[in-house]
Amino acid sequence: MSERKIRVLVAKPGLDGHDRGAKVIARALRDAGMEVIYTGLRQTPDMIIEAALQEDVDVIGLSILSGAHMALAPVIMEKVHAAGLDDVMVILGGIIPDEDIPILKEAGVSEVFGPGSNTNHIVKVIQDSIRARE
């Protein structure tokens, strides 16, 4: 009787204190039947990687509203690879200018969701990606 649940780490790296968006996403993923590990504010890249590894998550969801995404996301992606977590899907939400998105994807971020993103869409992107992997 195997029971497979999608596990998602929702983390806010960096210094901004706006966690409303992260909480909305956490709630939406929970309501879609996922197990969401919520780590709270002001996480360092190392803390995020460590939590992702210990919790054996399928997805890391980052929320960055400080404008520091071009500094934080590539560092986090580097550490994801260094920790051997290449099969973990990393998604990013926040205020992200369009021109940054290709660079972030180049660095290994799977998807970027801006303001107004439909939570059902985010759920579907995650489910499709996990299903495709199995």
Place this chain on the structure above:
Amino acid sequence: MTLAEEVLGGSRRALARAITAVENQAASAPEVLAALFSHTGHAHLLGVTGAPGTGKSSLVNQLALDARKAGKTVAVLAVDPTSPFTGGAILGDRIRMRELAGDSGVFIRSMATRGSLGGLARATADVVKVLDAAGFDYIMIETVGAGQSEVDIARHAQTTIVVEAPGMGDDVQAIKAGILEIADILVVNKADDPRAETTVRALRAMLDLAHPGDAHAVSHHGMLMRVVLNGQDGAPTEANAWRVPVMTTNALSGEGVPEVLTQVVNHRQHLRDTGEMARREMARIINEVDAALRDRLMADLLDRIPNSELETMVARIARRELAPQQAVSVLVAAYSPIT
């Protein structure tokens, strides 16, 4: 190298994966558990339970910090509830444990109850075995925010801490059956609250009302049973029984927490000295085999009963043609795997 060998070799990634396999009851889980089982039995299993918001996570955070100062390694298993409607869960205990980040002597894992009601998840005992085999000195199991009857933790832990916060109910609440009865150590957290002293007094009075002695219950065939203090069959006497200490802490500042850890060590020693450790271990094994047998037989039986047959029975019960017990008799007679 097999997954189990990697766990024994100290790989944290393998440990995380083994826990997932066990938690999901994946096809590989029995093999992993079988390979790890002979390496278990080293860790001290510490349960922390109490109502939501009493400070369980913060206390576990401080206990782990203090245990690390004493040179011990710590695994934390933090259980949070699964939504009964969506099957999803938000696991937020790590928020209070950020001070433990970056320490290779600490491993934190969050776990959802996945429908289990006793305050823990069904796979808790097996996940604890994986952590035990990985060599941690302490395994701290934090239950969901418990009400009055989530007492499963007493079946799993060797030492159970029940956390109370000041101002939670009166002295009648304190003598009700349930969660307070399973405590080996009672902690009144948020001790800076002026009402803490009243709560401590109510709990001490509750303990004085009880028959002195070892209040701990053991599990026998799924029922929690009290240890009889008659000194027979190696059972403890009143003279050498454990007296449940009532302690105060401030889990945010860490005040009082080293003293709690000292009592945990004392309690472990007490369990050893009185032979209680071995007796609880036996009770736990009986309970576990019991539950595993039930799960296995149940799964086998359900596999054999065709869905259509089950639906027919349900419909007949709904029409009041059959009582549920009669339907069960018919189904077991026709499909039982035991002949």
